[in-house]
Amino acid sequence: MSQNPEHVLAPMVQKLCLWTELSEADREEIYELPHQVRKIDAGQYLVWDGDKPQNACLLLSGFAYRHKSAGNGGRQILSIHMKGDLVDLQNSLLGTADHNLQMLTSGEVALIPIQPLRELAFRNPSIGMAMWYETLVEGSIFREWVLNVGRRDARTRISHLLCEFALRMEVANVGGPTNYELPITQEQLADAVALTPVHVNRTLMKLEQDGLITRTKRMITIIDWKAMVKVADFQPRYLHLDRQEYRPPARSEEMQQAGAR
């Protein structure tokens, strides 16, 4: 799509194009942003709660997640990120990080200094609006998570997370088209849906018995998307993917159905 599909920052452009049309000139402006690629191990922190980060991180490969902790020791995972996510725009724009950002797997990131990014956003409203959109959509996802954690039972809650992740993976062109794999520990999954690892385990096994998912190693695969969407109470409108030019490859009709109301 871009004349420069091999450019390091291409995943960022691709993501921004979900919500706005970007001209070739716009893309070039993005590609000219200063940046520094870095390889990162699983488990390494990109940002600590309380830091004053100077860079936004564009995820190039691998997965990352945000989390914060309560006084009683409980940890809550707030979001999981994948290729193309301009993670930590919020922390660096706000000045002080209000949560941690950690690699879930090993991977690569491009560090982009916040000041040029901020200037670009206001110099070029198309890009600025797209970046604002990205933070707004993240806000929408947080709202859905409040609902998910607050008002859904364990089975629905876990399924919902799996559906969200699958759909975002597909849009981000990560993983194969016919199934979706999530490299996550059951303990991490528990912290994401605010349950106990033990209970997550039992619930996952139940979902597997019911023929909805398959699990191998640390991977989870959705095998019956349609049924899963129903179990999960999953209505992906909150992901605001409407404007996507994205033409889905295989099992996408079913996915679209989930979006309809």
Added chain:
Amino acid sequence: MSQNPEHVLAPMVQKLCLWTELSEADREEIYELPHQVRKIDAGQYLVWDGDKPQNACLLLSGFAYRHKSAGNGGRQILSIHMKGDLVDLQNSLLGTADHNLQMLTSGEVALIPIQPLRELAFRNPSIGMAMWYETLVEGSIFREWVLNVGRRDARTRISHLLCEFALRMEVANVGGPTNYELPITQEQLADAVALTPVHVNRTLMKLEQDGLITRTKRMITIIDWKAMVKVADFQPRYLHLDRQEYRPPARSEEMQQAGAR
């Protein structure tokens, strides 16, 4: 603070000034935004989930709240808003509302068409950045709510909400300086903290017995802020009020303490 303290949109300027310095010219630009004041009854919807709103709503008086519902009928309140909150910027910028927005009490709003607002944001980066900040801070609050609902027990959870509300009230100059009152039904409170009204009731009574709060009619007042902060696991850094010029009136030392780490 402003030369135009009586202007209808002054609460918006005051709020934006929490995070950025706005020049007199900036303020004038905001004041020139087209807007329409409207009086609204308690319970009335400002936006429905799925709407395509054309206006942002500036709350001038009264309280409003956002909420969305799960397939099982459960309702989750996502945030509560007060004077000066530019509510529904997100829905109108994103195009389609992903949640409902409803008045908690009667009050007044100023409807601001989204297009001039958007143009102003990009014409004037100071204002634009301030508005972006506002949406980012809201995002931070949502993250804290995920943690609150996900990982805190009923007593802590309710206390936390009361603390957040109290602090935001004080910053917004709503209510008296020595105590903070929240005009909310126990059922609504239950939907905000993802508990049952019955359990909220028992927990509130316990908090009252313990001398932390007082309740009269539909109002809740925090009487022991210091103790409450501890019970609530409340660390207000997530509200990102650091940059405030705001000089607190009375019981503010205690409030500042809560922010320290």
Added chain:
DNA sequence: CGCTCGTTTGATATATTTCAAGAATTGTGG
């Protein structure tokens, strides 16, 4: 091959929900 980390299983505990009904408060119309 042994060790560590993650998963699985079972038994028990508990915070919160559910159900139900009465008391109190708020709102409303006359």
Added chain:
DNA sequence: CCACAATTCTTGAAATATATCAAACGAGCG
């Protein structure tokens, strides 16, 4: 301003989803 209706609040007893604790099992890794 009162009386009635409708919420909202309060209380109790029983049910349940999920947490807790503990131990065995399995898999990846140096």
